[in-house]
Amino acid sequence: MRVPLAKAKVEARKETASADAPAPVWQGFEKEPPQRWLDRIAELRRLERVADADAMLVEFKRRFPGHPLPPALP
DSSP, X not given: OOOOHHHXXXXXXXXXXXXXXXXXXXXXXXXXXXXXXXXXXXXXHHTTOHHHHHHHHHHHHHHOTTSOOOTTOO
């Protein structure tokens, strides 16, 4: 089955865009327990990488919705 040229171009752009996108800050932590995530978030804050810490905290809350947060984290 032939793919129309316009659709093929769109698909190629999607593949290129995803290949160029930086890896999420939490990559490699997918199978780690909650405390390792919290330790890394705290470390990122100490390093003044606030945007990375915030992004990782958002993902943490998505993955572990019922897990309590330390008082230092919002």
